Amino acid sequence: MSGLAVVAGLLSVLAAACPHDPIDSLFSAYAGKHPGATVAVIKNGAVVFERNYGLANLETGEKVAAQTNFRLASVTKQFTAMAITILDQRKALSIDDPIVRYLPELAQVAPAVTVRHLLTHTSGLPEYESLLPKDVPRQVVDRDVLGLIAKQKLHVTPGTHYRYNNSGYALLALIVERASKLSYPEFLRRNIFQPLGMTTSSAYEPSATIPHRAYGYSGGGEQFARADQNRMTAVLGDGGVYSSAHDLARWIDALDRSTLIDKKRLAEATSALVVTDEPDISYGFGFRISAQRGEKQVFHTGTTSGFKNAMVWVPSRKLAVIVLTNRREGEPLKLARLVLDQFW
Numbered sequence: 001m002s003g004l005a006v007v008a009g010l011l012s013v014l015a016a017a018c019p020h021d022p023i024d025s026l027f028s029a030y031a032g033k034h035p036g037a038t039v040a041v042i043k044n045g046a047v048v049f050e051r052n053y054g055l056a057n058l059e060t061g062e063k064v065a066a067q068t069n070f071r072l073a074s075v076t077k078q079f080t081a082m083a084i085t086i087l088d089q090r091k092a093l094s095i096d097d098p099i100v101r102y103l104p105e106l107a108q109v110a111p112a113v114t115v116r117h118l119l120t121h122t123s124g125l126p127e128y129e130s131l132l133p134k135d136v137p138r139q140v141v142d143r144d145v146l147g148l149i150a151k152q153k154l155h156v157t158p159g160t161h162y163r164y165n166n167s168g169y170a171l172l173a174l175i176v177e178r179a180s181k182l183s184y185p186e187f188l189r190r191n192i193f194q195p196l197g198m199t200t201s202s203a204y205e206p207s208a209t210i211p212h213r214a215y216g217y218s219g220g221g222e223q224f225a226r227a228d229q230n231r232m233t234a235v236l237g238d239g240g241v242y243s244s245a246h247d248l249a250r251w252i253d254a255l256d257r258s259t260l261i262d263k264k265r266l267a268e269a270t271s272a273l274v275v276t277d278e279p280d281i282s283y284g285f286g287f288r289i290s291a292q293r294g295e296k297q298v299f300h301t302g303t304t305s306g307f308k309n310a311m312v313w314v315p316s317r318k319l320a321v322i323v324l325t326n327r328r329e330g331e332p333l334k335l336a337r338l339v340l341d342q343f344w
Contacts, residue, residue, distance in 0.1 A: 022342065023051060026335055030054045035217040035224055035327035036064035039335070040245035041343050042320045045253035049343065050245065056214040056326060058224060069200055069242040070214045070324040071233070073302025075309050076203075076241040079188060080169050081119055081286025083176045085261050085269055086191055093179045095119065102175045105150045113158045115175065118168035119285040120274045124154035128167045129232060139206075139234035142184070145170035162274045162283065166238035169286075173237025184236050196254050198247035204233070204240040212244065214326040216306015227306040227328060239304055245322050252313060252320040270298045270315065292337075293344070301333050310336040319343060 023039070030037035036054020040047055052064045087093045093102070095116050100107045110125065117123040128145040131152065145167055155163065173184040180187050185203035193201045200211050218227035234240065243251075253259075258266045272282030272289045282289045287298045292314070299312040310332035313320040321340045323332040 023049075023339060026338055027051065027053045029330070030325060030327075033058070033061075034222075035325065036214075037323060037325040037330075037332075038064050038066060038068060038070075038245045039339060040066065040249060040322045041339060042249045042252045042322070043343065044318045045249075045256055047246075047249050049339075056212070058215075058217065058226075064214065064326075065212065066246045067200065067212045067244050068214050068324075069202075069210050069212050069244045069247075070309060070326055071204065071216065071239070071304060071307045072241045072243055072309055072324075073239040073304035073307055074166075075300050075302035075311050076237070076239045077169050078286035078300060078311075079192060079241050080172050080176070080184075080237045081269060081284075082192060082260060083184075083187055084115060084119065084172055085265050085285060087176065087179050089261050089265055093175070099171065099175065102178045103146060103171060105146055106171075109150055109152060110154060110158070113154075115172070117158045118165075118172050118175075120283055121162050121165045121168060121276075122159050122274055123165060123168050124156040124158050124161070124163070125149055125165060125167045125171075126152050126155060127165060128170065128235075132231065136231050139229070139231050141234050142170045142173045142237055145235060146174055162276050164276070166235070169238035170235050171237070176237075188241070192260065193247075196247075196250045196259065198243065198250050201241065201243040201247045203236045204242060206234065210242050213242065214307075214324075216304075216326050216328070218306060218328040220329055224327065230305040233305055239302060245324060248311065248322050248324075252311075252322075255313060256315070256318045270296075292340075299333070299336075303328070308332050312336045312340055314340070317344075 030053040034054045038052045041049035056062045056064045056068045088095050097115050099113050113123045128148050131148045176184050176187050216228040217224040269285035271284050274283050276283050290297045295316050302309040309324045311322050321336040323336045
């Protein structure tokens with residue numbers, strides 16, 4: 001990853017020289033004094049294209065930059081899945097373990113549910129968002145999700161039906177904690193972010209300072225309102241990581257080189273393990289899987305209060321596009337794929 005700063009500098013010069021190119025046109029709604037976006041293209045482990053648009057903070061006028069940290073929302077799921085797979089590789093757990101080995105609170109509710117079921121959204125567990133009382137006085141966290149689920153029943157027999165499920169990834173974060181004896185944020189820091197040099201990435205903790213933080217907004221046109229937090233945005237395993245395009249380039253490089261886990265495990269995590277309810281899209285471990293021009297495309301989107309993001313990776317080409325935005329509206333996945341077309 002050496003030379004990233006030089007590459008980024010050259011790209012900034014090119015951007016200034018060509019302000020009206022097709023990519024600028026795609027992101028015109030994010031430019032100026034609006035909630036912004038960052039787009040980065042990673043090829044063979046290096047950032048080969050980078051642009052930043054708009055503002056990270058409307059109130060202070062701080063501009064979006066490659067170092068701006070956005071809440072990733074469900075793009076977080078690949079980090080939670082990676083944490084589980086790292087623990088599997090270290091034999092601290094098995095992906096095929098029953099979850100009650102780590103979460104005995106669910107013995108009556110989910111005795112047949114495995115870690116694999118949580119990873120692939122086939123557990124049959126209910127969504128915690130639908131279980132929250134309307135008068136919750138504070139933000140809920142992952143352990144609150146466990147308490148809510150412990151009082152419910154399964155919708156379907158585990159392993160028989162795909163149903164996208166944030167509850168499962170909140171429970172996976174708790175499994176990471178109980179199998180590793182570390183908090184989920186600390187496990188990610190020690191075993192993913194720190195080894196990869198993702199120096200400003202973190203799992204959200206209200207007491208911690210997030211450097212170069214983007215704040216989330218909702219609205220349209222010239223009217224946007226701060227919408228940075230809601231009562232569910234402190235749940236970590238399903239969507240609580242903050243990261244930047246700069247750090248995510250290092251993440252993509254690690255996936256390209258299978259830095260954190262062996263190639264067999266990475267191949268499984270990025271395989272079409274279950275069919276989803278979307279045409280031509282399958283799910284692996286924290287990744288959606290589809291095809292473009294006959295080549296496997298690994299991707300995920302993330303939408304939450306004030307943020308909407310997409311990451312698209314083509315392993316065979318060691319090519320990826322990241323689009324991060326600090327607004328609830330827009331189509332980052334569509335934009336990422338349009339950018340990808342220009343670098344295919």
